[in-house]
Amino acid sequence: MMSRPNLKISPRxxxxxxxxxxxxxxxxxxxxxxxxxxxxxxxxxxxFGSGNIVEENAVIINRxxxxxxxxxxxxxxxxxxxxxxxxxxxxxxxxxxxxxxxxWLGDECVxxxxxxxxxxxxxPDRTVIYGSKNDRRIFSGNRTNQLSVHQRHLDYLMQILPxxxxxxxxx
Amino acid sequence: xxxxxxxYSKSEYIETDTGNKVSRKSVIxxxxxxxxxxxxxxxxxxxxxxxxxxxxAGHAVVVSVGxxxxxxxxxxxxxxxxxxxxxxxxxxxxIGDHVTIGEGTIVQAATIGSFVKIGKNxxxxxxxxxxxxxxxxxxxxxxxxxVVPSFxxxxxxxxxxxxxxxxxxxxxxxAQTKDRYSxxxxxRD
Numbered sequence: 001m002m003s004r005p006n007l008k009i010s011p012r013x014x015x016x017x018x019x020x021x022x023x024x025x026x027x028x029x030x031x032x033x034x035x036x037x038x039x040x041x042x043x044x045x046x047x048f049g050s051g052n053i054v055e056e057n058a059v060i061i062n063r064x065x066x067x068x069x070x071x072x073x074x075x076x077x078x079x080x081x082x083x084x085x086x087x088x089x090x091x092x093x094x095x096x097x098x099x100x101x102x103x104w105l106g107d108e109c110v111x112x113x114x115x116x117x118x119x120x121x122x123x124p125d126r127t128v129i130y131g132s133k134n135d136r137r138i139f140s141g142n143r144t145n146q147l148s149v150h151q152r153h154l155d156y157l158m159q160i161l162p163x164x165x166x167x168x169x170x171x
Numbered sequence: 172x173x174x175x176x177x178x179y180s181k182s183e184y185i186e187t188d189t190g191n192k193v194s195r196k197s198v199i200x201x202x203x204x205x206x207x208x209x210x211x212x213x214x215x216x217x218x219x220x221x222x223x224x225x226x227x228a229g230h231a232v233v234v235s236v237g238x239x240x241x242x243x244x245x246x247x248x249x250x251x252x253x254x255x256x257x258x259x260x261x262x263x264x265x266i267g268d269h270v271t272i273g274e275g276t277i278v279q280a281a282t283i284g285s286f287v288k289i290g291k292n293x294x295x296x297x298x299x300x301x302x303x304x305x306x307x308x309x310x311x312x313x314x315x316x317x318v319v320p321s322f323x324x325x326x327x328x329x330x331x332x333x334x335x336x337x338x339x340x341x342x343x344x345x346a347q348t349k350d351r352y353s354x355x356x357x358x359r360d
Contacts, residue, residue, distance in 0.1 A: 057277075095277050156252075163222070164221075
């Protein structure tokens with residue numbers, strides 16, 4: 001049985017059609033959900049902040065009873081899976097990365113391509129997971145450049161995606 | 172090498188004039204920006220993003236795929252993006268002839284040459300260049316901006332050179348892709 005998702009989408013967000021949304025989902029201003037992404041709030045709600053990008057085949061699942069709160073300016077790249085408990089701001093989940101059940105992500109973390117976290121792990125701010133053995137280190141540089149690129153990416157998607165895709169709105 | 176005959180239900184696939192076979196269950200965004208060269212097969216669940224086009228007016232080809240290509244189930248073809256001179260944009264991607272892309276592979280390359288075989292669950296990073304006559308093994312990660320030279324076999328995460336291919340590989344891959352296309356036929360009923 002699939003019930004209609006309960007969506008609350010900010011008028012300034014862009015949620016494409018042909019994606020799988022289930023349960024209670026709140027989408028903040030400036031967040032972009034590409035076509036073919038999956039957001040399943042089968043337990044509690046999923047609450048997106050502003051300026052997030054969720055690309056195709058990315059999966060965000062909340063099975064737990066509490067709401068999954070996702071901060072601002074996060075990127076979920078193609079095929080990434082997010083099953084964690086909480087996410088801060090400006091994180092990047094690269095292609096096919098996996099955030100496992102119960103993980104807490106701080107701010108500015110990067111989960112590298114095909115990397116995964118452990119279950120019930122708490123990642124401090126600026127953790128980078130990389131390589132085939134899921135090595136970790138703390139990022140020491142600054143990400144101001146990254147942020148401006150992210151902002152431009154968002155502006156681009158807001159301009160281009162509505163030309164080719166139909167957008168959803170709140171119900 | 173003899174491939175088995177693969178039957179598909181006629182209602183699922185659309186065959187174009189040039190012999191492309193495209194599954195109705197594949198996702199094609201911005202189809203006006205995509206070129207399929209002919210006799211290319213797109214299987215169920217594959218995604219091609221033609222909507223991520225370069226900014227600016229006029230017609231733009233975003234993804235061009237050559238002849239006798241085979242895009243397996245659940246693979247994602249999406250053009251690469253970067254900022255250049257302060258402008259963020261996606262850039263066109265070109266895939267040559269006789270290219271096989273395995274299941275669940277994600278391709279964000281700039282170019283893929285002809286006679287290339289990419290395995291299952293690979294990730295081809297942004298602006299990677301794969302030259303002609305290569306093989307990428309299953310579960311390989313090719314990092315962004317890297318170049319895979321001709322006649323090489325890459326494997327691992329990050330992908331490293333593990334072997335070389337003989338010069339005859341061009342004919343072998345050509346025969347294989349043609350064979351596969353001819354054996355991809357609708358079921359009788």
